[in-house]
Amino acid sequence: MTASAEARPDYPTPAWFVPQALCVHSGWRYSSQRPTPHARPEYRLAGRWWWRTVRVGSGEAAWDEVNAYGGGMQMLVSTFNRAAALSHGRLRAARSNADIASRSAGEQVYAAFLIVRADGDWREWPNTSRACGLR
Numbered sequence: 718m719t720a721s722a723e724a725r726p727d728y729p730t731p732a733w734f735v736p737q738a739l740c741v742h743s744g745w746r747y748s749s750q751r752p753t754p755h756a757r758p759e760y761r762l763a764g765r766w767w768w769r770t771v772r773v774g775s776g777e778a779a780w781d782e783v784n785a786y787g788g789g790m791q792m793l794v795s796t797f798n799r800a801a802a803l804s805h806g807r808l809r810a811a812r813s814n815a816d817i818a819s820r821s822a823g824e825q826v827y828a829a830f831l832i833v834r835a836d837g838d839w840r841e842w843p844n845t846s847r848a849c850g851l852r
Contacts, residue, residue: 728807728827732763737833738826740849741842742789744776745769762823774848780822787817790829796841800828803835 730738736747739760747760747767758766780789787794797817801808808828811817817825832841839846846852 728823730763730823730827730830732765734830734833735760735763735765735767735826737839737846737849737851738790738829739767740773740776741829741839741845741851742777742780742826743769744772744774744845744848746771746773746849760822762826773850774845777842777845780825781818783815783818785814787811787814788820788825789822790825790842792817792825792828792832792841796832797828799835800831803831804828 732749736749739745739747739762746769748770749765749767751758752768752770756768758768760767777791778784778786778789782788782791786792787797792800794811794814794817797811801810804827808824811820833839839851843852
């Protein structure tokens with residue numbers, strides 16, 4: 718997914734959470750500050766542009782990845798559906814890993830935010846969150 722990935726207004730992910738989620742997703746740290754004068758941003762999420770800065774690990778997967786998990790945050794259907802239950806109707810439940818992978822990057826990041834907020838930490842993503850300095 719490129720700079721066109723925008724979180725819809727009905728996915729109210731806080732801007733402070735986005736660089737954490739993008740790091741877990743990709744294995745790169747992200748900043749809302751342009752690192753060099755002509756650098757092109759990769760994402761527009763939570764109303765800001767985000768630039769990749771430093772590689773810290775391998776990350777999770779492509780936003781449309783389907784394997785034993787689904788999407789760029791590599792969620793189980795049960796985890797995504799837990800986020801849907803916490804969303805007060807903003808997310809619809811997923812039927813499969815492919816269904817998760819078909820959701821926008823903004824929707825997947827919002828689902829991760831809901832899970833992290835409910836759990837109080839990044840325990841659903843132990844290795845990538847550790848590489849990103851979140852655990």
